[in-house]
Amino acid sequence: MKPKKQETSACDDLFRLRLEQILDQRHALYRLAGEIDWNTVETRFGGLYAEEGRPGIPIRLMVGLHYLKHTFNESDETVVARWVENPYWQHFCGEEYFRHTLPIDPSQMTRFRHRIGEAGCEFMLGLTVRTGLATQAVSLASLAVVNVDTTVQDKAIAFPTDARLYHKARSALVRMAKGMGIELRQSYRRLSKAALTKHGRYAHARQMQ
Structure with a gap:
């Protein structure tokens, strides 16, 4: 009422x-x-x-x-x-x-x-x-200017898991070697990307072993 x-x-x-x-x-x-x-x-x-x-x-x-x-x-x-x-x-x-x-x-x-x-x-x-x-x-x-606090706003930031850090470290080493003129037998670019994807799927399914 x-x-x-x-x-x-x-x-x-x-x-x-x-x-x-x-x-x-x-x-x-x-x-x-x-x-x-x-x-x-x-x-x-x-x-x-x-x-x-x-x-x-x-x-x-x-x-x-x-x-x-x-x-x-x-x-x-x-x-x-x-x-x-x-x-x-x-x-x-x-x-x-x-x-x-x-x-x-x-x-x-x-x-x-x-x-x-x-x-x-x-x-x-x-x-x-x-x-x-x-x-x-x-x-x-x-009221002409609005200040927005974005502290809690969603951002496109990936969580720094060990697998992702390993993948980034491998990419950085390959770039450094290329810049110094060092020829690598294999860069593992495709293998590292596939392993990172597979790791994400296992983590999502909680199959840590």
Whole structure:
């Protein structure tokens, strides 16, 4: 079922103070919570829920937890645990009063990511960029160049097995001999290539002997 919005109560609780009354309104997270267009987020992801059934978790809470997770480099488990300890995090996720219990089970973070898919994650990233431009925290000039970290990118690098190193060493020796004018009786070029191929097939079949 579609999640209910986190509605604020019309009257104050006589025994509790609102988070906005005890927090520093100059804090970065407090100010950021008022700049993000949460209505757009709820409109975008609200259609992914069924009309009937048990009410879902508030969308702002789920999206806010994911923002906090990536901002502070937390895991699903730790971001939920730290949320209970941090009133600024709770205000950022739309809470009105401080809560002393876990907001969700950490496994629901994974379910939410599966629900919104890759397109939903890109939408959340784009929303942060638009918010940065609106608050002038990000300039258009900084978006003209993109730095890509290729540390974990797949590269065409062959694993240096002993057989491959032997094959390269033989080729290097043949080139050196040719450069020095030494005539070799046999270069083993075809035999070495065939042996390297056969070794790869045996290794793939786990027939090491």
